[in-house]
Amino acid sequence: MDGHDADDAKKSTADMTAFQSRFQTITGFLDCNALDEMGNRIDELEQSINDLRVEMGVEGSPSPSVPPKVKEESKSGNDSA
16 A cells, blocks of 8 residues: 555645646736736726816716616606607
8 A cells, every 4th residue: 555655645746746837837927017007007098088078078977888877767758758
């Protein structure tokens, strides 16, 4: 049985080495500086959009991704008329 335990230990070590190699490969793709830079660019883009909305006089309007509820209410009002 000692030979069996030695084989398990070798396999476990090989598995751990393979795992570490895959982990290093994956983390190599994740560049934290690039993610931070992307976040900063998104923040700047959001600020530019907000600035444009203020210039257009629609600073209080909802985001384009959120459908306005006013249109839904007006549709139901037109149906009953």
